[in-house]
Amino acid sequence: MNNFIIGLAVIVATTLLYWGSVTVYKKFRHIYTVPIISSTLVTIVILLTFQISYETYMIGGQWIDHLLGPAVVGLAYPLYQNRDILKRMLVPVVTGTFIGAVVGITSGLLLSKWAGFSELIINSIVPKSVTTPVAMAIAEATGGAMPLAAVFVMIAGIGGVLIHPFVWRSFRLTHYIGRGVGMGSASHAIGTATSMERDQLEGSISTIAMVLSAVLVSILAPGLTILLL
Amino acid sequence: MYKTVTILIQFIGLYFLYWLGTAIQKVLNLFIPGSVIGLILLFVLLSLKVVSERWIQQGAGFMITHLPFFFIPATVGVISYAYIFKGKGMLLIAIGMLSTVLVMGLSGAIAQIMVQKKEGSYE
Incomplete structure (x- = not known):
């Protein structure tokens, strides 16, 4: 079979699968039916069942992958839409998100370093609190593995959503600013959706924190990694 | 049909900014991903009113709504790394969770303390 047909088949199949997973999610809203998780799992099961290699799958997958960059650029739009609330709350939101970025990079790096993991793994865990496309770009720049970075992003996102009631109680987060900054800084888009x-207000703050965090972590991660590793 | 064409044209605009961001990254030898430079560029252009919100609204909205679709191939790549989470690798999940708790708690607490001080000073 030639590459064009394989590529086209992958793109069509992925589109259908994604569309199906969104439909299921709309009916059964649950953390485990989040489209990215169900789509990924079903794809993996299909690849393993029919013994299709990841390389073959990526003949089509690379075309979808290629659209990630412009999608990240598009994140400027929600940030701009929320600019009024950002202006009013600039100092607390930026400071909180900055602390979150530093804590996220440092704790992920040091904990995995002390546990004796390889640099490939450490560099993949460092950007876990930011949205997947940015985390993958950061991991690529610092010498991590992009798919591994995506898995850690999922752990931070799903883990954060599951554990947030506990965090809010322990840290006494009662104000929508504190909650929004926490969710956006730690659990990116999955937290923001929650x-x-x-x-609405908490969600807007979370959106701002998520985008700011993506920018801050991509600026801070390379330097901190060199310093601490 | 009209909507599809609008999204496509706006997508080309986003793609151009991504390309520009990547070019800036290469020329200046920056570590920041080209896509994030493009994001900053677009935010600045929107704030300065060089780019009108209407020019990117539908394209950016579409891309963000369906953001998960664009990273499915990347997350599927975990099948090549599944071995990492075996045995001692389970520890990585705990590390990820612990770090997430710290980020959420500390970033939120600091933002909240600053806001409450600010709101308190108006009373």
């Missing part, structure tokens, strides 16, 4: 479902 915040948005509960409260």
Whole structure:
């Protein structure tokens, strides 16, 4: 079979799978039906069942992959939409997110270093609190593995959503600013979606924190990695 | 149909900014990903009103709504790394969780303390 047909088949199949997973998610809203998780799992099961290699899958996958860059650029739009609330709360939101970025990079790096993991793994865990496309770009720049970085991003996102009631109690987060900054800084888009479902204001703050965090972590990660590793 | 064309044209605009961001990254030898430079560029252009919100609204909205679709191939790549999470690798999940708790708690607490001070000073 030639590459064009394989590529096209992958793109069509992925589109259908994604569309299906979104439909299921709309009916059964649950952390485990989040489209990225269900789509990824079903794809992996299909690849393993039919013994299709990742390389073959990527003949089509690379075309989808290639659109990630412009999608990240598009994140400027929600940041701009929330500019009024950003201006009013600039100092607390930026400071909180900055601390979150430093804590996330440092704790991920030092904990995995002390546990004796390889540099490939450490560099992949460092950007875990930011949205997947940015985390993968950071991992690529610092010598991590992109798919591994994506897995850690999922752990931070899903883990954060599961554990946030505990964090809010322990750290006494009662204000929508504190909650929004926490969710956006730690659990990126998955956390933001959860915040948005509960409260529009908290969701807007979380959106701002998520985008700011992506920018801050990509600026801070390379330097801190060299310093601490 | 009209909407599809609008999204496509706006996508080309986003793609151009991504390309520009990547070019800036290469020329200046920066570690920041080209896509993030493009994001900053677009935010600045929107703030300065050089780019009108209407020019990117639908394209950016579409890309963000369906953001998960664009990274499915990348997350599927974990099948090549599944071995890492065996045995001692389970520890990585705990590390990820612990670090996430610290980020959420500390960033939120600091933002909240600053806001409450600010709100308190108006009383």
